[in-house]
Amino acid sequence: xxxxxxxxxxxxxxxxxxxxxxxxxxxxxxxxxxxxxxxxxxxxxxxxxxxxxxxxxxxxxxxxxxxxxxxxxxxxxxxxxxxxxxxxxxxxxxxxxxxxxxxxxxxxxxxxxxxxxxxxxxxxxxxxxxxxxxxxxxxxxxxxxxxxxxxxxxxxxxxxxxxxxxxxxxxxxxxxxxxxxxxxxxxxxxxxxxxxxxxxxxxxxxxxxxxxxxxxxxxxxxxxxxxxxxxxxxxxxxxxxxxxxxxxxxxxxxxxxxxxxxxxxxxxxxxxxxxxxxxxxxxxxx
Ligand SMILES: Cc1cc2nc3c(=O)[nH]c(=O)nc-3n(C[C@H](O)[C@H](O)[C@H](O)COP(=O)(O)OP(=O)(O)OC[C@H]3O[C@@H](n4cnc5c(N)ncnc54)[C@H](O)[C@@H]3O)c2cc1C
Numbered sequence: 001x002x003x004x005x006x007x008x009x010x011x012x013x014x015x016x017x018x019x020x021x022x023x024x025x026x027x028x029x030x031x032x033x034x035x036x037x038x039x040x041x042x043x044x045x046x047x048x049x050x051x052x053x054x055x056x057x058x059x060x061x062x063x064x065x066x067x068x069x070x071x072x073x074x075x076x077x078x079x080x081x082x083x084x085x086x087x088x089x090x091x092x093x094x095x096x097x098x099x100x101x102x103x104x105x106x107x108x109x110x111x112x113x114x115x116x117x118x119x120x121x122x123x124x125x126x127x128x129x130x131x132x133x134x135x136x137x138x139x140x141x142x143x144x145x146x147x148x149x150x151x152x153x154x155x156x157x158x159x160x161x162x163x164x165x166x167x168x169x170x171x172x173x174x175x176x177x178x179x180x181x182x183x184x185x186x187x188x189x190x191x192x193x194x195x196x197x198x199x200x201x202x203x204x205x206x207x208x209x210x211x212x213x214x215x216x217x218x219x220x221x222x223x224x225x226x227x228x229x230x231x232x233x234x235x236x237x238x239x240x241x242x243x244x245x246x247x248x249x250x251x252x253x254x255x256x257x258x259x260x261x262x263x264x265x266x267x268x269x270x271x272x273x274x275x276x277x278x279x280x281x282x283x284x285x286x
Contacts, residue, residue: 030093
């Protein structure tokens with residue numbers, strides 16, 4: 001049993017981890033991609049105290065070096081569920097299940113997941129990253145915005161046939177190997193050996209080798225949607241202690257509803273969450 005599990009290693013999660021590790025809590029850090037979070041994709045950092053002429057990846061590397069020096073236990077896994085048990089929390093990832101007394105959610109924002117299939121690992125949320133895996137194959141793209149249209153154009157150059165399921169009003173896109181499908185929704189997805197085989201829509205079935213999703217971005221709270229700690233847009237609401245309405249569960253950073261989304265307040269909220277999670281854990285152990 002861990003004292004504390006921190007989900008997400010962007011600025012909020014890393015700073016929460018630094019405070020928790022320095023206060024000698026038994027901590028597990030879980031990150032699904034690259035420590036540093038969004039910093040890894042920012043070309044130049046502005047407005048962060050003490051960072052002059054730093055790129056995002058440079059600042060991310062500094063943050064990561066700082067926490068690594070505290071010898072943390074880090075698992076590179078994706079959290080897919082958090083459950084409340086009698087006197088502990090159960091965190092499930094794509095590779096295992098871990099128990100802890102308290103949890104800090106610091107998962108930031110990211111690609112919106114396909115509703116009902118949030119935990120499915122076979123879906124790609126990055127056409128640019130994964131298109132080459134589907135060269136000459138038939139794939140489906142589900143999208144609802146300008147970026148999705150750009151991704152459809154990109155995919156059409158690589159794949160054999162693209163079914164573009166568009167959630168929105170008619171778009172002006174005419175490409176020989178692209179069929180645009182409107183007014184549909186995904187009902188089921190059939191897999192074989194964890195690979196996409198068929199997508200069942202409301203009115204038709206599509207055989208496919210791959211499924212891409214591009215539905216814009218939003219708070220990455222798909223794995224806590226059953227806990228009742230999010231608002232109608234998926235943001236987590238907290239009090240001044242970064243505590244959610246479930247005791248022992250804290251949230252910090254871009255995942256939290258607020259006015260200003262910057263590194264400095266993500267890091268600050270991480271510190272506040274860790275201090276209060278520490279108090280909670282120590283009270284529990286008495
Ligand atoms: C283009 C751009 C430029 C920006 N420039 C600046 C700037 O110059 N100055 C500034 O102060 N702010 C800037 N920001 C804002 C800043 O990047 C964010 O406020 C900050 O990164 C938020 O930190 P965070 O830790 O809350 O979330 P994130 O940085 O998003 O980190 C969240 C982490 O959680 C991980 N995660 C998500 N889901 C899971 C899961 N299920 N399981 C495990 N891990 C998970 C993610 O992989 C990620 O590593 C910029 C943002 C953007 C998009």
